[in-house]
Amino acid sequence: MHRLWTPWRLAYLTDTTSPAPGCIFCAALAGPEMDPLVVYRAGRAYVILNKFPYNNGHLMVVPQRHTGRLADLDAAELAELMELAQLSERVLGTLYGPHGFNMGLNLGTAAGAGIADHLHMHVVPRWNGDTNFVSVVGETRVLPEELPATAGRLRTAFASIAGQSR
Secondary structure, eight states, X not given: OOOOOOTTHHHHHHOOSOOOSSOHHHHHHHSSSOOTTEEEEOSSEEEEEXXXXXXXXXXXXXXXXXXXXXXXXXXXXXXXXXXXXXXXXXXXXXXXXOSEEEEEEOOSGGGTOSSTTSOOEEEEEXXXXXXXXXXXXXXXXXXXXXXXXXXXXXXXXXXXXXXXXX
């Protein structure tokens, strides 16, 4: 028998508190220090690690303005959202060498948005064979790198690669 140890998930599984009021995406930028999962910030949008990722490097590109609709973004916000998605693809490709990506938006609760009031685009690196029985049968994800290590690596890569593309 094989055992998969995921001790970081215990806090999530046993958390009985209600979610904090307000928007987690707005709160990520609101404090004196940015949320530790924010890996890159631009003028109108930013990139944050997903706290409960599907794979290592699962990012979200988020407009700074609080809106749940793609149709509400102005041209500059829309352009920067896509520029950061493109930059995220480059950064993740350099750091992790995935075989592909899932990128997408879930607009509204009916479409699967966990946080429907603040638009966010998922960028999920994928590898051939990464979908396995553990996620389907065991409702468990196996991630070989902890989020703080991922965040540190990504911040360095975003700074480097963003500087090269300007």
